[in-house]
Amino acid sequence: MQAHKCAIINGDDFGFSHGVNQAILKAHKEGVLTSTSLMVTGEAFDEAVDLAHAHPTLAVGLHLVLVCGRAALPPSEIPQLVDSKGNFPYGPERSGLRYQFIRATHEELRREIRAQLEKFRSSGLRLSHVDGHLHMHVHPVVLRILVDLADEFGIRVIRLPHEELGMNLRLDRRNLLTKLVWAGVFGRLRRYGEGLLKSKGIGFAERVYGLLQTGCITEEYLLGLIPQIEANLVEIYCHPAVVRSGESLNGPPGAGEAELAALLSGRVGEMLAAKGFELTNFEKAVWW
Numbered sequence: 001m002q003a004h005k006c007a008i009i010n011g012d013d014f015g016f017s018h019g020v021n022q023a024i025l026k027a028h029k030e031g032v033l034t035s036t037s038l039m040v041t042g043e044a045f046d047e048a049v050d051l052a053h054a055h056p057t058l059a060v061g062l063h064l065v066l067v068c069g070r071a072a073l074p075p076s077e078i079p080q081l082v083d084s085k086g087n088f089p090y091g092p093e094r095s096g097l098r099y100q101f102i103r104a105t106h107e108e109l110r111r112e113i114r115a116q117l118e119k120f121r122s123s124g125l126r127l128s129h130v131d132g133h134l135h136m137h138v139h140p141v142v143l144r145i146l147v148d149l150a151d152e153f154g155i156r157v158i159r160l161p162h163e164e165l166g167m168n169l170r171l172d173r174r175n176l177l178t179k180l181v182w183a184g185v186f187g188r189l190r191r192y193g194e195g196l197l198k199s200k201g202i203g204f205a206e207r208v209y210g211l212l213q214t215g216c217i218t219e220e221y222l223l224g225l226i227p228q229i230e231a232n233l234v235e236i237y238c239h240p241a242v243v244r245s246g247e248s249l250n251g252p253p254g255a256g257e258a259e260l261a262a263l264l265s266g267r268v269g270e271m272l273a274a275k276g277f278e279l280t281n282f283e284k285a286v287w288w
Contacts, residue, residue, distance in 0.1 A: 007277040010035040010237040015042030023240035027263035037063035040119040059281035061129035072115040078108040131159035206231040215255040219262040
């Protein structure tokens with residue numbers, strides 16, 4: 001008997017801008033997108049919440065921001081984490097080292113993570129899952145905090161990036177060195193995360209595609225990827241966007257529009273169906 005195959009297509013950065021909100025809603029209504037991740041400190045957070053309530057078939061999780069973005073708490077409460085304007089000032093590499101080795105950051109991280117979870121809860125939306133901006137949520141210190149808070153906030157699923165390096169390179173050999181480094185680093189983080197989440201009964205997808213192809217989840221890539229996927233519970237995440245005058249971009253120029261086009265592609269939807277994948281979200285997926 002053939003195993004049931006589920007594909008969750010997630011759009012990150014919901015609430016980042018009006019253009020991102022517009023793209024995610026369009027991809028859900030007209031394309032293959034089934035799920036999204038909400039930035040509770042994003043400029044267009046209120047609009048995103050209203051759109052989510054108006055479209056209940058769109059599952060919504062938390063896109064935790066602990067790097068390259070704005071905090072939920074004021075700077076006076078988390079001075080080890082943010083600058084005087086309340087922004088996380090460092091990139092993922094430096095932030096990751098600080099969070100690992102500067103103990104003063106740990107309690108502030110717990111307070112900020114709690115604040116973002118509380119802001120999500122105050123939206124009235126049901127929490128589908130948790131992931132993180134630039135994947136800082138899989139940092140061991142952060143992931144342990146999320147697990148500690150899981151029962152209180154109803155965290156049932158957490159993203160653990162996991163994709164095959166060889167498969168990705170056969171499809172696209174650009175950025176080879178970066179992909180080699182990321183595959184090594186996130187491979188180790190995945191192994192740590194699997195043990196921790198399994199011990200607490202928190203779910204995670206068998207395969208998660210998007211990390212190695214950040215900013216390049218195009219129609220061509222998806223049409224090459226989908227036939228090669230052998231897992232039964234899969235997440236593919238991307239960052240669709242519509243460019244609007246005066247708004248910041250959430251990726252390289254042109255990337256958001258290309259990824260939106262991929263999500264709207266009839267060929268992509270047909271390929272998923274042909275390979276036996278049911279489009280679903282984290283709440284409806286068939287778990288182990």
